[in-house]
Amino acid sequence: MRGLLLGAAALTLGITPAWAQAPAKKPVVIETEQALGIRYLYGSAEAASLSRQTYRALTAYALDKVNHRPTDAVVLAPNATVEAPGFDGCGRKKDLAVIFDADETLIWNIGGTRWLGEHGMTFDAKVWSWWEATGAQKILPVPGAVEAVNALKNAGIAVIVISNRDAASTDVPTGADHWKATAAALKAAGFGDFTQGENMFLRGTGPDRSNKDDRRRIVSEQYCVIAMAGDQLGDFSQLFNAEGLSPKDRQARAALPAFDALWGNGWFLLPNPLYGPWDKAKLEDIFDDAQKW
Amino acid sequence: MRGLLLGAAALTLGITPAWAQAPAKKPVVIETEQALGIRYLYGSAEAASLSRQTYRALTAYALDKVNHRPTDAVVLAPNATVEAPGFDGCGRKKDLAVIFDADETLIWNIGGTRWLGEHGMTFDAKVWSWWEATGAQKILPVPGAVEAVNALKNAGIAVIVISNRDAASTDVPTGADHWKATAAALKAAGFGDFTQGENMFLRGTGPDRSNKDDRRRIVSEQYCVIAMAGDQLGDFSQLFNAEGLSPKDRQARAALPAFDALWGNGWFLLPNPLYGPWDKAKLEDIFDDAQKW
Numbered sequence: 001m002r003g004l005l006l007g008a009a010a011l012t013l014g015i016t017p018a019w020a021q022a023p024a025k026k027p028v029v030i031e032t033e034q035a036l037g038i039r040y041l042y043g044s045a046e047a048a049s050l051s052r053q054t055y056r057a058l059t060a061y062a063l064d065k066v067n068h069r070p071t072d073a074v075v076l077a078p079n080a081t082v083e084a085p086g087f088d089g090c091g092r093k094k095d096l097a098v099i100f101d102a103d104e105t106l107i108w109n110i111g112g113t114r115w116l117g118e119h120g121m122t123f124d125a126k127v128w129s130w131w132e133a134t135g136a137q138k139i140l141p142v143p144g145a146v147e148a149v150n151a152l153k154n155a156g157i158a159v160i161v162i163s164n165r166d167a168a169s170t171d172v173p174t175g176a177d178h179w180k181a182t183a184a185a186l187k188a189a190g191f192g193d194f195t196q197g198e199n200m201f202l203r204g205t206g207p208d209r210s211n212k213d214d215r216r217r218i219v220s221e222q223y224c225v226i227a228m229a230g231d232q233l234g235d236f237s238q239l240f241n242a243e244g245l246s247p248k249d250r251q252a253r254a255a256l257p258a259f260d261a262l263w264g265n266g267w268f269l270l271p272n273p274l275y276g277p278w279d280k281a282k283l284e285d286i287f288d289d290a291q292k293w
Numbered sequence: 294m295r296g297l298l299l300g301a302a303a304l305t306l307g308i309t310p311a312w313a314q315a316p317a318k319k320p321v322v323i324e325t326e327q328a329l330g331i332r333y334l335y336g337s338a339e340a341a342s343l344s345r346q347t348y349r350a351l352t353a354y355a356l357d358k359v360n361h362r363p364t365d366a367v368v369l370a371p372n373a374t375v376e377a378p379g380f381d382g383c384g385r386k387k388d389l390a391v392i393f394d395a396d397e398t399l400i401w402n403i404g405g406t407r408w409l410g411e412h413g414m415t416f417d418a419k420v421w422s423w424w425e426a427t428g429a430q431k432i433l434p435v436p437g438a439v440e441a442v443n444a445l446k447n448a449g450i451a452v453i454v455i456s457n458r459d460a461a462s463t464d465v466p467t468g469a470d471h472w473k474a475t476a477a478a479l480k481a482a483g484f485g486d487f488t489q490g491e492n493m494f495l496r497g498t499g500p501d502r503s504n505k506d507d508r509r510r511i512v513s514e515q516y517c518v519i520a521m522a523g524d525q526l527g528d529f530s531q532l533f534n535a536e537g538l539s540p541k542d543r544q545a546r547a548a549l550p551a552f553d554a555l556w557g558n559g560w561f562l563l564p565n566p567l568y569g570p571w572d573k574a575k576l577e578d579i580f581d582d583a584q585k586w
Contacts, residue, residue: 028577028579034329039579040330043544043574044544044569044570044574045533046524046562046569050563050564052553052556056556056557057350110580111584114576114585240338250337251337255338255436263343263345264347270343271566272339273340273564278332278333278339285336286321286336292404292431293427293428
């Protein structure tokens, strides 16, 4: 009773007594190289607002194309090279579509990233197969993505997913229906229904299975692709993943006028400092002696 | 001679002999928590293209305002609150201006970040004062920033810098002229001439010296501020840096309709996963049990 009275007095004074405070949360400990990037990507208002910024730009860009149908798609033509990058034509009758990557573009793999981090890992292929198979309820939509996808659909624009999650897996019980787990994740995050081979193209088999160019070709033959969104340059063209490109070569290639013209103007990037084709780069290939202090 | 002949034969065959290859670069070793973010921000074509995307959007947005002068500025009014965020008026006669943060917005602190990393640090106030004083030639412009600033200037839009680099310093010999070192850095990176108190407002003294609201007020009284760019939310309003905001509170605040409407639409964010007001966040305040896998 005395504690209660003292507590009431403390509340009157605007002081929360210790016993009335929320219980302390159990610490989450991640000490991998991703720890700082996790704080930025999943924990900062900066990264969240940057994602919203990208999705706002994509939405405005795509909706404008409904009334101003472009002649060219934003998918590179089959014979495109760095020197002569041409684009697919849009024709007159194809429906409009926007292609999205899934991981760290439409959805945050927040449950899987946490599990890996708490177990001292940043990636593991077997764990990832289980994550794809069972993590549907443990993800979050990237900030701004659901609003963007809804706006596109409301304008009659098809929403297509091309992801390097696996279509089928022999590592987990999902087997040939493995893609359905990713469809369930997209559905749970608020993006609606996806079917492999129709509006979703997950990774198949073969040595070049992570190359998305063939899947973009399939989509581009059916649709006028007016925009694409991703967190890695392979979400736009495999030309950026050519073997032997140094970090600086790759930066220079993405800044060539023909490609530079597309950033924020048909090609839309989301932030992802956790993993990507750059994550094993040697620092001596990034830092020039000219800026050594 | 034999080596040379063999070498010539090898060159004919398209094989570069070992003696003709570029000498191996000396390894750069950084093992701080910033190592992965450094690879992303300074080393990836993804982050570079994302910066270009932001600067393309800012440029298009600002140039459009030359012919469509807005009624409201994008600087919050002095009495603005989270519940009732109003904006400064633009009047009819004020010149147009865009406000930029400096570090990791206009310029990459690539030399200083490397030095700190190679010495096992992520930040040190004394080192940073020396870096500000002497690093002018060891920085790089953020990709897309020089082109954007030039486009704005060519359109008659004033370019203003508000940065929490120090205007004066007693730690380094630059003393009262310390701001000139930052002006020299901006000049070296290709942004032209800046003068403290005219078109550049570095941090002064006092307990609230990192709060940029007062400096935005000075600029907004003279100019119609049509856009702002930064890597941290404090570059837009101090409301986002209120004490006691949890990471989720801060994300929610930045997503309130009045603020959400501005991302990519007057307020423009650059990626920076290396440091910020989020970098000491507790992971248990970022990860929810609902997404625990």
